[in-house]
Amino acid sequence: MTAPYSGGCGCGAIRYTVTSEPLISYLCHCTECQRRTSSAFGLNFQIPTENLVIDKGTPASRTRSADSGNDLALNFCGDCGTPLFSAPGARPQIRVIYAGTLDDPSWVPVKLNIWTASVLPWVPMDTGIANEPGQPNMADYIGKV
Ligand SMILES: [Zn+2]
Ligand SMILES: [Zn+2]
Numbered sequence: 731m732t733a734p735y736s737g738g739c740g741c742g743a744i745r746y747t748v749t750s751e752p753l754i755s756y757l758c759h760c761t762e763c764q765r766r767t768s769s770a771f772g773l774n775f776q777i778p779t780e781n782l783v784i785d786k787g788t789p790a791s792r793t794r795s796a797d798s799g800n801d802l803a804l805n806f807c808g809d810c811g812t813p814l815f816s817a818p819g820a821r822p823q824i825r826v827i828y829a830g831t832l833d834d835p836s837w838v839p840v841k842l843n844i845w846t847a848s849v850l851p852w853v854p855m856d857t858g859i860a861n862e863p864g865q866p867n868m869a870d871y872i873g874k875v
Contacts, residue, residue, distance in 0.1 A: 737832040738786070739807035739814060745786035746814065748827060750777055753872045755829065755838050759853070760797045760845035760865075766804070766813050766828075770850045773829040775838060776868065782815065782825045789814055797845060798865040841875045842866075 738745040755775035763772030790808035793801050801819030806812060816826045829838045842860040843849070855861060860875065 731834065731837045733781075735832055735834075736785075737814075737827075739810050739812035739831065741807060741810035741812075743787045743809045744784070744789055744807045744812075744814060747783045747785055748777055748781060748832075749783060750781035752777055752827075752838070753824075754841055754868055754875070756842045756844055757840055758844050759847075759849040761848050762794070762797060762802075763845075764848070764850075767830070770853055773835065773838060773840070774826050775829055776824050776826055776872075779817075779823055779825050782827070791817075793819070796865075797848075842871060 733748060733750050735748040736745065752775035758772040758774050764770060766772060789805035791803050791805050793803045796802040803817040803819065804813060805815050805817065807814065812831060813828055814831050815828055818824055818826065829835045840859065842862060843855065844862045844866060845864060846861045847863040860871065
């Protein structure tokens, strides 16, 4: 598949389009992704902020302190509660898309694992890719993996 990619929340109140390829896509094993997904990890990817277009509705937002210590604004559907993307306070030029909200997330490649310090013990880890214990500098990976 190639961009654009469409996605949205569970009830259809929020629809969005991603108009570029991901800068980087990865599994995040941080405790907030575990909480957000109510599961083991998040499948996330980063895009430039201008490449996220909200086609329908207005996401609700709450800001929290991420495991990295930086503010992170979680954007979600105020009607059905589906988490959609986050806006890192330290990197306003970036949006982090929660890939499970794409209409078809099957194409999203896993380029690395991050926050493996909190990985659940039964998760099979791909040793052929980078496994970062915490939050890496993504610039070290964008365009290189
Ligand atoms: Zn919804
Ligand atoms: Zn995370």
